[in-house]
Amino acid sequence: MNEVYDVTIIGGGPSGLYSAFYSGLRNLKTKLIESQSVLGGKVNLYPDKILWDVGGLTPITGKKFLSNCITQGLTFHPTVCLNTEVSQITKIAGIFDIRASNGDHHYTKAVILAYGSGIITPNKLAVDGAEQFERTNLHYIPNSLHAFRNKQVFLSGGGNTAIEQANELLAIANGVTLACRSNELRAHEHIVESFRNNGGTLLLETQIRAFRSNRQGEIEAVSLSVGGEDRTVAVDAVIVNHGFASKQAIAFGETLGLQFNDSNFIEGSPDSTIGYPGIFAAGDAIAYTGKVNLLVGTFQDAVNAVNSVKQYLNPTAEKHAMVSSHNEAFVEKNKQFSL
Ligand SMILES: Cc1cc2nc3c(=O)[nH]c(=O)nc-3n(C[C@H](O)[C@H](O)[C@H](O)COP(=O)(O)OP(=O)(O)OC[C@H]3O[C@@H](n4cnc5c(N)ncnc54)[C@H](O)[C@@H]3O)c2cc1C
Incomplete structure (x- = not known):
């Protein structure tokens, strides 16, 4: 822990992973810190979605895209700390603590803030004893919808993403019941129609009262209040999609003087500087005129952040790295690829 790194990247989403790759390319001793137990950031929220808008890639699932990002991010073997929530950054005697x-404590000469929208957690269900079923068949962020093939799925939620998820499930599940607390869905009309037309069961004004479990500790039925009347639905699995809460968990000492916009993103510049020497930002965490909050935008930010770190640590260093096709760092690695 007392080792001092050249750069420590906070956040293991796409911008943090690409920063880790690029700082390896620039020969920096690198640490990557992530609060969750897995790398990948927000893309973990949409593993089965198909991404079409990442330059140079044909349509690819979120999961496969992430797997590629992680492999690339670990190319130069950065130190990775998972389950580690950063709570404070201060500077003492030229070193960030x-x-x-x-x-x-993690010590570093420079920092890249790649923490996106902060730590994201799903809004949990306020039903007595619900937590115990998170180990079995109550899901907030399913790893893959394929796990629900041929099952009776009960989905609670009323927004666009909940109904999109319900529509995707209709194609593979035995049956899908979508329950919403209000008397109308907050979603585009066409996806609601699609759900109804494809055999989904829609329950409005519905509250989950309790779960009944079987001997294996799985939910086998959901007790509901539907428009004030009691009803019970037999299920194989329950998915709750009630949105997410995000928390910016880091206290920055006042001396760092960072500025935040109304949405709590750091005010910065396209070169990733944010007004304090030695701290830079990349990805969704930073806001500047022309900022693109897309995956492709995270890559450009990461390159700029790492190049800024390099120059901060060594003002005589090249401003930019050599392109990968002609970079010595890959001479040995390239031998595994035959032409
Ligand atoms: C539902 C959805 C669909 C999307 N679809 C697309 C799409 O099709 N195409 C596209 O280009 N973009 C899409 N995006 C946007 C894209 O996912 C983001 O732009 C991208 O994930 C931003 O990456 P990031 O690394 O900057 O932040 P994030 O992905 O948010 O990663 C930040 C990481 O930092 C960690 N972290 C936060 N605070 C701390 C802390 N204090 N200590 C340690 N770790 C911390 C978080 O746990 C997280 O892992 C979508 C976003 C969402 C939500």
Whole structure:
């Protein structure tokens, strides 16, 4: 822990992973810190979605895209700390002291803030004893919808993403019941129609009262109030899609003087500088005129952030790295690819 790194990247989403790759390319001793137990950031929220708008890639699932990002991010073997929530950054005697909520300190000469919209957690269900079923068949962020093939699925939620998820499930599940607390869905009319037309069961003004479990500790039925009347629905699995809460967990010492916009993103510049020497930002965390909040935007930010770190640490260093096709860093690695 006392080792001092050249750069520590906070956040293991697409911008943090690409920063880790690029800082390896620039020969920087790199640490990557991520609060979750897995790398990948927000893309973990849409593993089965098909991405069409990442330059140079033909349509690819979120999961496959992430797997590629992770492989690339680990190319130069950065130190990776998972389950580590950064809570504070201060600077002492020229070195940044990054404190984690578990009390650990991480020391570094420069920092890249790649924390996106902060730590994202799904809004949980307020039903007695619901937590115990998270180990079995109550899901907030399913790893893959394919796990619900041939099952009776009960889905709670009323927004666009919940109904899109319900529509995708209709194609593979035995049956899908979509329950919403209000008397109308907050979603585009055409996807609601699609759900109805393809055999989905829609329950409005519906509250989950309780779960009944079987001997394996799985939910086998959901007790509901539907428009004030009691009803019970037999299920194989329950998905709750009630949106997400995000928390920006880092306390920046006042001396760092960082500025945040109305949406709590850091005010910065396209070169990733944010007004304090040695701290840079990339990806969704940073806002500037012309900023693109897309995956492709995270890559450009990451390159700029790493190049800024390099120059901060060594003002005589090249401003930009050599392109990968002609970069010595890949001479040995290239031998595994035959022409
Ligand atoms: C539903 C949805 C669909 C999308 N679809 C597309 C699409 O089709 N095409 C496209 O280009 N873009 C899409 N996006 C946008 C894209 O996902 C984001 O632009 C991208 O994920 C931003 O990457 P990032 O690394 O900057 O942030 P994030 O992906 O948010 O990653 C930030 C990481 O930092 C971690 N972190 C936060 N705070 C701390 C802390 N204090 N300590 C340690 N770690 C911390 C978080 O846990 C997270 O893993 C979509 C976004 C959503 C939500």
